[in-house]
Amino acid sequence: MSRRSCGEILGPCSAVTWCRKLWACHSLRKVKIHMWRAFHRALAVKDNLRSRGISCPIVCPVCEEGTEDSTHALWLCAAARGVWISRSIWEVLCNFRGRPFDAFCLFISQQVNNECFELFCMLTWSLSYSRNQCIFNGKAYSTMEIIERAGIGNVYSDYNFCRKVDGSHGHGSPIVRHAWRPLEGDLVKINVDALVLSFVDYVRIGVVARDRAGIVLAAASTKFLGRFSPHMAECIAIREGTMLARNLGFEKWVVELDAINAVNVVHSPPVRALEAGLRDSSRSLED
Incomplete structure (x- = not known):
């Protein structure tokens, strides 16, 4: 050849x-x-x-x-x-x-x-x-x-799975784009995210804490057994982020994520019992 x-x-x-x-x-x-x-x-x-x-x-x-x-x-x-x-x-x-x-x-x-x-x-x-x-x-x-x-x-299949189990949260949320701005003073930013796959019986949560210079102060990841919708997984991620901030003793911090529906749960009345529990635990950690 x-x-x-x-x-x-x-x-x-x-x-x-x-x-x-x-x-x-x-x-x-x-x-x-x-x-x-x-x-x-x-x-x-x-x-x-x-x-x-x-x-x-x-x-x-x-x-x-x-x-x-x-x-x-x-x-x-x-x-x-x-x-x-x-x-x-x-x-x-x-x-x-x-x-x-x-x-x-x-x-x-x-x-x-x-x-x-x-x-x-x-x-x-x-x-x-x-x-x-x-x-x-x-x-x-x-x-x-x-x-x-x-x-x-x-x-x-994951896309269809997310639409099926989380359809009630997939409508009416406008996409809002914000320009990045550096943090003020000694504020710490807590980035959280969740990984949901339709073919496994668990979700993975990741948390990263950074200061105003972008330097990583702490990071953590964990796995929760069970089948959760992407929306509920993001709510769990918010709770894990607030727990990390409390355990490390950060005085001023803000949680950032890419799920507006999960953010709305924290700022408005939840429609599900599990949402209410996650919201209340997150708020209690902020106090």
């Missing part, structure tokens, strides 16, 4: 256009670097190592059924195939008939929009990560775990 790059076959403009699209996409830097290395055949797969004079078995150590090059590792291997088939992008991927991975990357970038291209990059990185964990640490990941690590596992 010819080892000419896709840039040599299709011309430099195609490769340059692809690289520009890669560096412009909204993915993590490590994901972009991984994709750049995969495109330029710089991943440490057996075929690339052999081409650089390193003696090693060339058979895929995961499925033991093919030559481990970038295309096999990230596309043709049974472990990778199961991930791609489970995603809607498979309708585009299944039309690819070439072999070099750089040609595969170019094909995808020309066939899908930016959002799907970012999905492709994230899944490719997650596949490579899980593959290395399997080869070097003996840790096998399921298809769903690989998808979840990519950060896009159940975005659509």
Whole structure:
């Protein structure tokens, strides 16, 4: 098989256009670097190592059924195939008939929009990560775990889940944009947030305290067992933030979060019993 790059076959403009699209996409830097290395055949797969004079078995150590090059590792291997088939992008991927991975990357970038291209990059990185964990640490990941690590596992189902269980709080709240202003005096800002996933029976809460210079004074995270709507999880996050401020003895502080509905619970009569309990406990901590 010819080892000419896709840039040599299709011309430099195609490769340059692809690289520009890669560096412009909204993915993590490590994901972009991984994709750049995969495109330029710089991943440490057996075929690339052999081409650089390193003696090693060339058979895929995961499925033991093919030559481990970038295309096999990230596309043709049974472990990778199961991930791609489970995603809607498979309708585009299944039309690819070439072999070099750089040609595969170019094909995808020309066939899908930016959002799907970012999905492709994230899944490719997650596949490579899980593959290395399997080869070097003996840790096998399921298809769903690989998808979840990519950060896009159940975005659509989570969206529908949030709308279903939290629909009564999703209307009538206008989006208000405020310009950032530095804190005054010795005021401490407590940032809180909650993570809610439809496929697990817990929520995660994160709290960070910063001074007016942006220096982190304290941080905490915790997990609450049970199924909560995003709205209730944000209410819990407010309570955890006020508890952190009290326990650390901050005299002047303010809680900041991105859920206006949860803020309204603190400043207006709640409509649910659990809201009332969370509001009252938060207010008592402020006193």
